[in-house]
Amino acid sequence: MSExxxxxxxxxxxxxxxxxxxxxxxxxxxxxxxxxxxxxxKVAVSEVVSNAVLHAxxxxxGEVTVxxxxxxxxxxxxxxxxxxxxxxxxxxREPGFTTAPDHMGLGFSFMESFMDxxxxxxxxxxxxxxxxxxxxxxx
Amino acid sequence: MNLTFHRGPSCLVARMSGELDLSSATxxxxxxxQELRAxxxxxxxxxxxxxxxxxxxxxxxILGRMRQVTSSGGRIVLASVPPKVMSMLEMAGLAxxxxxxxxxxxAFRIASGEGAAGPEGGAAA
Numbered sequence: 163m164s165e166x167x168x169x170x171x172x173x174x175x176x177x178x179x180x181x182x183x184x185x186x187x188x189x190x191x192x193x194x195x196x197x198x199x200x201x202x203x204k205v206a207v208s209e210v211v212s213n214a215v216l217h218a219x220x221x222x223x224g225e226v227t228v229x230x231x232x233x234x235x236x237x238x239x240x241x242x243x244x245x246x247x248x249x250x251x252x253x254x255r256e257p258g259f260t261t262a263p264d265h266m267g268l269g270f271s272f273m274e275s276f277m278d279x280x281x282x283x284x285x286x287x288x289x290x291x292x293x294x295x296x297x298x299x300x301x
Numbered sequence: 302m303n304l305t306f307h308r309g310p311s312c313l314v315a316r317m318s319g320e321l322d323l324s325s326a327t328x329x330x331x332x333x334x335q336e337l338r339a340x341x342x343x344x345x346x347x348x349x350x351x352x353x354x355x356x357x358x359x360x361x362x363i364l365g366r367m368r369q370v371t372s373s374g375g376r377i378v379l380a381s382v383p384p385k386v387m388s389m390l391e392m393a394g395l396a397x398x399x400x401x402x403x404x405x406x407x408a409f410r411i412a413s414g415e416g417a418a419g420p421e422g423g424a425a426a
Binding site for chain 1: 317320322323325330354355356357358360362364365385389392393
């Protein structure tokens with residue numbers, strides 16, 4: 163049997179944050195995650211897609227892709243844009259760092275708290291790719 | 302996200318339902334600020350009983366309303382906070398900044414200065 167996968171290609175717009183969140187949560191429900199785990203996955207997906215919407219295409223338009231698959235003993239979520247990239251990745255991951263007014267700068271903190279692994283690749287002018295893993299307690 | 306507004310004793314009550322994220326944060330801020338101006342209420346009670354989801358953007362919007370209300374000398378109180386939203390408030394450090402009440406009635410007392418938030422989120426005499 164082939165591995166189940168999900169691939170979403172979305173306009174990088176605020177209205178699609180909920181679309182990504184619900185789609186990944188629905189996929190995760192099929193992997194037997196608990197409801198509290200699914201709530202944590204929803205927050206992590208919301209944070210990473212919100213970052214793309216807020217920062218990837220300043221003043222312009224672009225797309226964000228969201229992939230989910232079963233792997234690493236649980237769920238693998240990969241979110242990628244082809245936007246401006248993050249000039250200083252380490253600083254962007256610091257709790258409380260934000261360039262957006264009225265935001266708390268806790269997006270990466272929430273992603274790291276709610277997921278088991280997080281890796282981030284970003285190149286100025288080429289885009290950003292975030293890979294997150296959530297493992298089941300009893301896979 | 303849906304908001305309905307009601308008047309309480311010396312406060313505006315905003316009952317929220319749905320999801321508070323980047324797609325709804327601007328409407329949340331705009332509508333509450335407009336209603337505060339229109340009513341002239343000094344204090345704000347946010348009833349979160351039917352809030353199904355909040356992320357860091359939503360929490361930032363709530364923090365922004367706290368700054369708005371307190372800069373005018375008023376108080377903001379959160380009421381009927383669901384456990385999963387409470388966890389988010391605690392993780393973000395907002396639970397120690399904004400009083401949390403079990404019920405709207407408790408929140409009215411805290412907003413009017415008659416009671417302080419108790420250790421378990423209720424109003425204490």
